Amino acid sequence: MIDLTLHDTGPRSLRVREFYLGRQPILDRNQTVFGYELLFRNAPVGPAHITNELSATAAVIAHASQLGMEKTIGDALGFVNVDADVLMTDIFSFLPREKVVLEVAESMPLTPQVLARMTDLAGHGFRFALDDFSGDGANLAALLPLTDYVKMDLRALPPSTLARLAPRFQQDKKKLVAEKVETREEFKSCLDLGFDYFQGYYFSKPVIMSGKKLSPSQLAVMELMTLVTSDADNQEIERAIKRDVSLALNLLRLVNTPAVGARQRIDSLSQAVTILGRRQLQRWLQIMLYAEPSKRGHSMTPLLMLATTRGRLLELLAGKLRPSHRHVADIAFTVGIMSLMDTLFGMPMAEILAQIPVNDEVSQALLHRAGFFGDLLKLAECIERIEDMDDQIMPALNDLAISTDELVELEMSAFEWSDNVVRYAL
Structure with missing residues (x-):
């Protein structure tokens, strides 16, 4: 295995020896693949196991990029979770800016340095998605101008909240992504609310239809x-x-x-x-x-x-x-x-x-x-x-x-x- 160490601008030095990768499809309104969220997890490798998975993302992205990011996402976009520590690293030299969307949590500590870094990355062509959106975070006003996509978790937000917030973000010209869509009824509901993209495995669950015949x-x-x-x-x-x-x-x-x-x-x-x-x-x-x-x-x-x-x-x-x-x-x-x-x-x-x-x-x-x-x-x-x-x-x-x-x-x-x-x- 390739050992790969990245040094960020803070005190932490990351070394990740093993990881595994998940890829979750993001579909458009026609249910065509638009992108994938790439999910990296550390494999437990003993006492040196890094528990801060978001920070470890920097090292595993570098490794995945060496293997070939184009193999992972093909013609689609890749959505990758990053935190404040990752934003301050030099990981972005590994990433094709036209193919990657950086997901940041609304609750991420937003220092002037982090905000300046995001502004700089946006100026160089990187796009951002606002993730783990709760609806009332203090960082929203600062993050929203830098954000192209807003992801809303159907397991965390009730339908009434989705119905209230969707028009607001649409007015701000943000693309809405419904996360954890697990049923076709949820897909239809979000489609009616004007969501642009959908993430979840509703499309792979069998809907048993009595008397169905093959075409x-x-x-x-x-x-x-x-x-x-x-x-x-x-x-x-x-x-x-x-x-x-x-x-x-x-x-x-x-x-x-x-x-x-x-x-x-x-x-x-x-x-x-x-x-x-x-x-x-x-x-x-x-x-x-x-x-x-x-x-x-x-x-x-x-x-x-x-x-x-x-x-x-x-x-x-x-x-x-x-x-x-x-x-x-x-x-x-x-x-x-x-x-x-x-x-x-x-x-x-x-x-x-x-x-x-x-x-x-x-x-x-x-x-x-x-x-x-x-x-x-x-x-x-x-x-x-x-x-x-x-x-x-x-x-x-x-x-x-x-x-x-x-x-x-x-x-x-x-x-x-x-x-x-x-x-x-x-």
Whole structure:
């Protein structure tokens, strides 16, 4: 692991040896990914463990930047928590100002030096978001002119307060971000209040709809997956693809993404089927279930991003843990992708598995988070919800014998791969 020490202008010198990273999507009003809040947590590494996580952010950002910030956020914006100590460091030389929003808490001690530093950073193109907003802080008048975004926590502020404050900030031309949006009803309520952006996992929770049927495009994908897994010949598979124009176009887009790594452009369906092979074709069909361009349109982007990131992370973890068993990594990818199909289809997972034949290991992982693949899936879910489940990450890593260094590098690879897929899939 790279040891990285940053010296700030105060008495504290930071040294962080291990950390892990969470990435929470921020969606716009069309439910397209706009940005990610990057959440860094120290891994417990003994007596030297730094308890001030916000200050430690300076060191871990530097490390993450060395690994490649563009891998973490792709084309989106990165929202990063900073405190007064971090603001006074030289960390900002690591950050692409056009891609980063600095989140400051309303309760942050606001000395003349900190205020001058924020003004200077804003003058150099950095943007600020006001976080942990309570509505009556003494710092509000000083911070608001420097702020582009105001984040309001739905768990901390009652609906009446949101309704009272939203028009005030809109009048000041601030972009409003609703945090911890956990239900579609909360999303709709904030949408009606004029919020611009939404952070939370409401979009990944299954809404069970009785009598729901798969769309024609989804049915076409499922039928094609059946042909692939039943060893139908290539011509039969190609004819099935041609029967659905959107399926054919999406397949050609996907096979020409950097994530596939084809040495030459693939322009025909017969090429796609031949070059990809059955294993890869099945993988892209699984992805295309989420990329379906029908009535959902771009609203599926966050679910597609989450599913592809999960699938790739589970595949990379399985490859790391069982490197001599290629089929194990393939199964892990399938578990990650399928783990959100209850949300995609609006059906209980048990009903989905009754229609899609899977082996017992996959079934146990999806229904009960059990077994090797269930352990990998639980780890991925803990990382996604790092604010609420970070105490479960280290035990999971210890059980799997994976270091935090290895986890972060695999995560960044998964982020980059998923970003490449989603960028070209819709």
